[in-house]
Structure formats: C-alpha cells, structure tokens
Amino acid sequence: MAKNNKAAAMVAEVADEYITKAENEDKKPEYPELWFMFDGLNTVVANFHEYPENEDEGIESGFVLQIRDTPYWSDIYDNTREFGQKTATETEHGSIIVAPIKPEVKEDVLRAFNDIGFGAKKATDQDHEELIREMDKLSTIKGGESKKYKGKGKS
Numbered sequence: 001m002a003k004n005n006k007a008a009a010m011v012a013e014v015a016d017e018y019i020t021k022a023e024n025e026d027k028k029p030e031y032p033e034l035w036f037m038f039d040g041l042n043t044v045v046a047n048f049h050e051y052p053e054n055e056d057e058g059i060e061s062g063f064v065l066q067i068r069d070t071p072y073w074s075d076i077y078d079n080t081r082e083f084g085q086k087t088a089t090e091t092e093h094g095s096i097i098v099a100p101i102k103p104e105v106k107e108d109v110l111r112a113f114n115d116i117g118f119g120a121k122k123a124t125d126q127d128h129e130e131l132i133r134e135m136d137k138l139s140t141i142k143g144g145e146s147k148k149y150k151g152k153g154k155s
Contacts, residue, residue: 029125029128031123031125031128032049032050032051032052033049033050033063033122033123034047034048034049034050034122034123034127034128035047035048035049035110035120035121035122035123036120036121036123036127037076037113037118037119037120038118038119038120038121039070039072039117039118039119040117043070044068045067045068045070045072045073045076045118046065046066046067046068046076046113046118047065047066047068048063048064048065048066048106048109048110048120049063049064049066050062050063050103051063051064051100060100061103062099062100062101062102062103063099063100063101063102063103063106063109064097064098064099064100064101065080065083065084065097065098065099065101065109066095066096066097067080067095067096067097067098068094068095069093069094069095072118073096075116076113076116076118077096077098079112079113079115079116080098080109080112080113081098083098083101083102083105083108083109083112084098084099084100084101085099085100085101086098086099086100
C-alpha cells in the first residue's frame with residue numbers, strides 16, 4: 001500500500017509539473033525592448049536594445065546602441081555618444097557600441113535619431129520571434145541545417 005501511495009504522489013507531482021509547463025506556454029513571452037533605426041531607404045543603420053540587470057556582476061539594467069558600419073555611422077555616433085558611458089568598437093562586424101545608456105535617457109536617444117533624419121521602429125513580438133528563428137538557424141549541425149528546422153524548406 002505504501003508503494004501505491006508513493007507512486008500516486010509521484011504521478012501527481014509529474015502531472016502538476018506538466019500542467020504548470022502547459023500553463024506557462026500559454027503566457028505571452030516578455031521580450032526586451034528593441035528598436036531598429038532606419039535611413040530614408042529603410043536600411044537599418046543601428047539597433048538600440050535593452051539589457052537586464054545582473055546583480056551578481058553589479059550591472060544595472062539599461063540600453064546598448066549598436067551603430068552599424070554604414071556611411072552614416074559618424075553622424076550617428078557624433079549625435080549619440082554623449083548618452084553612453086563607454087564606447088567600444090566591434091571590429092569583427094564593423095559596428096560601434098555605445099553603452100551603457102541609462103533607461104531615463106532612452107527618449108533622448110530616440111529624439112537624437114529623429115533630429116538627424118532617421119526613423120525608429122520598436123520591435124514587435126513578431127520581430128523578436130523572427131530574430132529567434134534566424135538565430136536558431138545559425139546554430140547549425142552537419143550540412144548547415146538548423147537543429148530545430150532540420151529538413152524543412154528543402155526541395
């Protein structure tokens with residue numbers, strides 16, 4: 001009888017865990033704030049995104065501005081560098097990083113982009129999901145196939 005009670009308790013625990021996971025799947029994911037900065041031809045010239053607080057490393061939440069290597073990078077940098085506490089060059093991709101940017105000056109950064117003639121669009125959940133799919137495709141297995149999308153889309 002004791003074995004049956006123990007088994008029943010284990011089944012109930014697994015069922016509760018399964019139900020909790022199913023309930024969590026129904027919740028809408030929370031994505032970090034992300035902005036795309038565009039020129040007049042709708043080319044992305046920069047990304048502006050939120051990063052979370054990391055208490056273990058003493059990092060407060062804030063924003064990072066990643067300026068892409070375009071003909072406009074110097075104008076963008078000249079008008080936004082004052083908002084970041086540090087600047088780094090990401091030579092591998094040709095980008096310039098301005099960070100950390102305090103959350104309270106986010107609107108000032110967006111206004112600076114607008115003032116120099118660029119548009120800003122906040123990423124939607126669909127944008128985030130598309131980025132996640134694309135990153136998954138980059139994590140490849142043999143033959144360059146995505147682990148999650150293996151065999152799909154081939155003719």
